[in-house]
Amino acid sequence: MRNFTIRQIIAGVAILLLLIVFPLVVSQSFNVHVMILVFMFGMLGVAWNIMGGYAGMFSFGQAAFFGIGAYTSSYLLIAYGINPWIGLVAGGCAAAVVAAVIGYPCSNLRGHYFAIASIAFAEIVRIVFNNWQMVGAAEGLSLPMQNESFANFLFNSSKLPYYYIMLAFLLVSLAVSYFIATSKMGYYFRAIRESHKIAEVMGVNVVLYRLMAIMISAFLSAMAGTFYAQYILYIDPGSVMLLATSVQIVLISMLGGAGSIMGPVIGAAILIPASEYTRVALGYKGTGMDMLIYGLLITLISMYYPEGVWKLFSRLGRKLK
Amino acid sequence: MASKNCIRVLSVAVSLLLILVFSVSAKSEQKVIKIGAVYPLTGNIASTGLDCKRGVDLAVDIINGKYDLDLPLAKSAGLPNLGGAKIEIVYADTKGDPKNGMSEAERLITSEKVVAMIGAYQSAVTKTASQITERLRIPYVCSDSSSPTLTERGFKYFFRVSPHDDIFARDQFQFLKDLEKKTGQAVHNVAVLYENTEFGSNAGKAYRKYASEFGYKVVADIAYPANATDVTSEVGKLIVSKPDVLMHASYITDAILFTRTFKEMGFQPKGIMTMAGYIEPGYLAAIKADGNYIIVRSTFALDLAKKKPLVAKVNELFRKKYGMDMSENAARSFMAPFVLAEAINRAKSTAPEAIVKALQDTDIPGNETIYPWKGIKFDPLSHQNIYARGTLVQILNQEYVTIWPFDSASKSVVWPFPAWKGRK
Numbered sequence: 001m002r003n004f005t006i007r008q009i010i011a012g013v014a015i016l017l018l019l020i021v022f023p024l025v026v027s028q029s030f031n032v033h034v035m036i037l038v039f040m041f042g043m044l045g046v047a048w049n050i051m052g053g054y055a056g057m058f059s060f061g062q063a064a065f066f067g068i069g070a071y072t073s074s075y076l077l078i079a080y081g082i083n084p085w086i087g088l089v090a091g092g093c094a095a096a097v098v099a100a101v102i103g104y105p106c107s108n109l110r111g112h113y114f115a116i117a118s119i120a121f122a123e124i125v126r127i128v129f130n131n132w133q134m135v136g137a138a139e140g141l142s143l144p145m146q147n148e149s150f151a152n153f154l155f156n157s158s159k160l161p162y163y164y165i166m167l168a169f170l171l172v173s174l175a176v177s178y179f180i181a182t183s184k185m186g187y188y189f190r191a192i193r194e195s196h197k198i199a200e201v202m203g204v205n206v207v208l209y210r211l212m213a214i215m216i217s218a219f220l221s222a223m224a225g226t227f228y229a230q231y232i233l234y235i236d237p238g239s240v241m242l243l244a245t246s247v248q249i250v251l252i253s254m255l256g257g258a259g260s261i262m263g264p265v266i267g268a269a270i271l272i273p274a275s276e277y278t279r280v281a282l283g284y285k286g287t288g289m290d291m292l293i294y295g296l297l298i299t300l301i302s303m304y305y306p307e308g309v310w311k312l313f314s315r316l317g318r319k320l321k
Numbered sequence: 322m323a324s325k326n327c328i329r330v331l332s333v334a335v336s337l338l339l340i341l342v343f344s345v346s347a348k349s350e351q352k353v354i355k356i357g358a359v360y361p362l363t364g365n366i367a368s369t370g371l372d373c374k375r376g377v378d379l380a381v382d383i384i385n386g387k388y389d390l391d392l393p394l395a396k397s398a399g400l401p402n403l404g405g406a407k408i409e410i411v412y413a414d415t416k417g418d419p420k421n422g423m424s425e426a427e428r429l430i431t432s433e434k435v436v437a438m439i440g441a442y443q444s445a446v447t448k449t450a451s452q453i454t455e456r457l458r459i460p461y462v463c464s465d466s467s468s469p470t471l472t473e474r475g476f477k478y479f480f481r482v483s484p485h486d487d488i489f490a491r492d493q494f495q496f497l498k499d500l501e502k503k504t505g506q507a508v509h510n511v512a513v514l515y516e517n518t519e520f521g522s523n524a525g526k527a528y529r530k531y532a533s534e535f536g537y538k539v540v541a542d543i544a545y546p547a548n549a550t551d552v553t554s555e556v557g558k559l560i561v562s563k564p565d566v567l568m569h570a571s572y573i574t575d576a577i578l579f580t581r582t583f584k585e586m587g588f589q590p591k592g593i594m595t596m597a598g599y600i601e602p603g604y605l606a607a608i609k610a611d612g613n614y615i616i617v618r619s620t621f622a623l624d625l626a627k628k629k630p631l632v633a634k635v636n637e638l639f640r641k642k643y644g645m646d647m648s649e650n651a652a653r654s655f656m657a658p659f660v661l662a663e664a665i666n667r668a669k670s671t672a673p674e675a676i677v678k679a680l681q682d683t684d685i686p687g688n689e690t691i692y693p694w695k696g697i698k699f700d701p702l703s704h705q706n707i708y709a710r711g712t713l714v715q716i717l718n719q720e721y722v723t724i725w726p727f728d729s730a731s732k733s734v735v736w737p738f739p740a741w742k743g744r745k
Contacts (some may be wrong), residue, residue, distance in 0.1 A: 032430035045492045130545070131517060138518040139470065142448065145455075156456050232423055234449050236519060279421070280428065283414030286362035286371050290414075297336045304329040312330070 008317060023163050025258040030077035030280070032159045036231070038272045039166040040224050042154030045253040045264025046173045047220035054186060058115045062221050065095040067241035069222025070229040074141045084153040088226040095176065095222035096215040098125075103214040107207045110196065119243065126241035140236025143229060147311030153230045162231050169227060170265070173220045177261050180216070181304045189213055234277070255301050257308025266309050271298070325448055339383055353409040354400070355423055356661060357429030358440040359450050361417040361678045366443070369451030369601075369650055370417075373442055373465055375412055376642055380658040384408050391631050391689050393663040400666040405616050408619045411435055420447035426453040433449050436671040437462065439657040442650075444468030445519055450478045465650065465659040468523055469523055472705040476594070480680050480699050482656050486520070486570075486596070489618040490527035492711040493568060493594050494519045494535040496616075496725045501726065504738060508591065509668045510538040512564035514548035514555065514579075515610040524570035528581050556582045565591045571598035586740050591737035592616060594713070600649050605719055612739050613720065616710045620692050621652035624731040625712075632691050652691060660685065660697060676735070680704075695730040743745075 004012075023032045042064060051057045072094045073087025106117050130138050148156045155161040171172075180186045181252020188209045191199040196206050229235050249273075274297055280288035305311060325397060345363050358377060360671030361370035381660035385407045389393040409445065413425035422441055429435045430453070438454050438461040441447035446467040454461040463471065464482035464669070467489070474482050484492075497508050511532055515525035525544060532539050541562035545555050546565045548682060567590050572580065583593070599617040623646060626633035635655075639647040645656075665671060668679035685697040687708070695708040713725040715734055724734040 028428075029431050030424065033424045033427065051470045084398075138521065140445065141467075142474070145452075169738060211326060229419075230632075231419055232449055233444070233452055234419055236419070236445055238445060238518065276424075279414055279416070280425075283363055283416070284412035286374070286414065288363045288367075293336065297333070298333050300336055304333065309333075 023160050029159050031161055034273055034276045036163055036166050037169045038268050041252055041272050042265040042268035042296050043170045043173045043224045044249045045268055046177050047217045048249050048253045049264050051213040051217040054189040059118040060115050061118035063241050063245040064122035064125040065221035066225040067217040069225025070097045070235045070240045073226040074229045075135050084230055091222045091226045092219040095218040099214045099218035103211050107210055126237050129237040143233040257310025260310045263308050263310035347691045350734040353407045355411055355435040357435035357438045358410050359413050359422055360424050360440050361382045362414040364405040364416040365618040367469045369716050371649050373654035376655035381408050382657050386660045393659045393689055402666045419445045419449040426450040430457050431460050437661050444639050454478050459673050462657045462661050465654045480704040482660055482706050483653050484711050486524045488528045489529050489711045494531045494715055508565040510540045510542035510564055511566045511568055512562055513542045513571045516575055517544040521570045528568050546618050547575050552582050556586050556588055560588050567593045573598040573601040573603055580608050593635050602648050614713040614735050616713050619649055619714045621649050622714045622721045624723050627731045635691055
């Protein structure tokens with residue numbers, strides 16, 4: 001890929017600094033909460049983008065990986081007292097293993113068929129968790145309110161640590177995404193996206209690289225899941241494994257710009273505040289006005305920026321050169 | 322080309338601006354006590370959330386105005402001990418998502434400066450919302466969520482006025498015992514049927530627990546998904562197990578589906594006792610006379626007015642304001658603002674610690690509620706209202722009629738369940 005110019009690097013650092021200072025100057029904690037959600041859905045979008053944007057596998061089942069991450073770390077903590085940071089890695093690995101097990105038999109599925117299979121997979125996972133007594137079944141899991149500390153991944157008095165941890169997670173996932181996009185792997189993914197046959201002819205191991213894309217994506221989604229569990233402190237299949245969440249992840253990535261590194265983050269930065277602030281301003285009336293405005297925004301973006309809002313920003317980026 | 326780009330940017334920017342404009346709402350400068358309320362006001366159970374909101378709004382009218390009613394603070398305008406201060410409810414929409422329950426509760430407390438919280442309806446949302454109030458040390462009075470786990474957490478700031486599913490389940494077995502004592506009709510075994518989300522599976526657990534405690538044999542134990550579209554196999558299993566009584570915890574669509582299937586397949590136990598779905602306003606509208614003789618748990622029924630004139634007076638106000646009768650949901654949510662306002666008035670302060678202390682001493686007599694209870698008094702540890710109990714209503718002539726406790730009953734129960742065939 002391209003190298004960054006000094007001006008672009010300065011712009012990037014400036015944005016990062018702004019994000020670091022943001023929660024220190026903003027007084028209302030709700031605004032910080034909205035930014036945390038932006039980072040979280042940004043990360044889920046980046047994870048989706050690795051398999052959906054680069055490798056062309058349109059997954060509508062990301063909530064399953066998200067949920068598996070949330071459940072693994074929470075269950076390990078509740079049942080065995082295992083530290084959630086270890087649970088974070090364990091959840092990522094569990095999701096990656098599940099992704100490999102389900103991804104292998106699906107290696108021949110393309111396009112719509114892959115999308116349909118991913119919905120079926122995620123719904124099966126949700127139904128299993130809904131009936132699995134060991135993990136609380138439909139009642140879900142309530143995480144214990146331990147002492148707050150970085151080691152416990154738990155903070156009561158302030159949202160700031162959650163904010164910075166999620167920002168760091170997002171940066172990690174962006175780094176992974178950037179690394180993939182600029183490495184040999186990224187080219188293989190894109191070759192697979194364009195055509196399985198051509199990729200195979202060129203000597204790309206399609207099955208292996210598809211599996212790798214799914215597993216990396218699952219791992220990152222599960223990390224976000226663990227974060228969600230530690231942040232909200234209560235999970236049940238009805239809140240972490242919903243099809244609606246999977247759809248939202250796809251929506252964010254597509255509107256932001258699938259296939260670009262920053263696209264999903266920009267998508268999250270537009271859609272999450274839009275839905276949160278309209279709900280706050282109008283939701284209490286119970287008229288559904290907020291959903292109308294949110295829908296209008298999505299319609300306008302898809303009419304005028306069918307390739308994602310990213311296009312607009314990348315033009316700005318080029319001007320910085 | 323440039324102008325086209327301009328239009329694109331503009332139209333997206335305008336819709337973003339629209340959002341901003343709506344976000345900046347005018348704030349009133351009146352001296353009021355703000356209480357936060359979270360309910361699912363949009364989304365798939367919005368109708369229930371709005372029903373709860375009606376109950377809360379009417380309660381606030383009564384507290385703030387002068388009414389000749391036997392309810393706490395009804396006769397005075399506002400809170401007399403705080404110079405007639407008025408209660409204002411600040412609503413927030415959860416869309417039924419626990420994540421929103423948490424963030425909205427926090428926003429109401431930190432940005433809107435509410436001094437206490439009520440609401441949520443769905444137990445999963447109440448769970449996350451009350452975790453925040455516990456962290457931020459703000460009192461939370463809940464009168465509409467029924468999961469037993471809510472008051473098993475040992476929270477200091479969480480209080481529940483209404484009965485939970487465990488109490489409801491126990492009541493149903495108590496009814497069977499009372500019935501046997503009164504009429505000599507013995508019941509030996511029961512079948513337990515429940516939908517498999519948090520609500521249903523907890524109710525199922527409670528049914529099993531009390532069946533063994535009261536000495537009934539469980540001959541069938543069946544869970545099913547609430548969005549099932551065909552339940553013939555479940556009803557088939559029920560018929561084969563030949564229970565004396567069916568105990569069913571359901572939401573509304575499955576309640577409708579099961580009732581139709583019971584009739585089609587001729588499932589004929591001595592009694593059908595149910596929770597939740599069978600008392601939603603939409604149930605009888607869909608099922609009409611086929612709902613007759615089914616027994617539902619409730620906290621409220623309009624025929625309580627026969628023994629309690631207060632119920633009729635409140636319902637009259639409700640009719641005047643909304644043009645409809647008060648539903649069970651509205652009646653449950655109705656009480657939380659009174660409990661809070663009464664405690665704040667007694668505390669003479671809006672400091673959270675003072676309110677919590679006052680709530681611990683709450684002792685509202687039964688005649689100042691619209692339920693057939695002995696009153697409202699919280700258990701010192703769990704903060705569950707120790708007098709909260711359910712009533713049982715039976716659908717007779719397509720109306721909900723209180724039949725138990727026998728001393729509050731307005732008609733006597735029709736038992737056993739009349740055969741489907743002989744009916745019109």
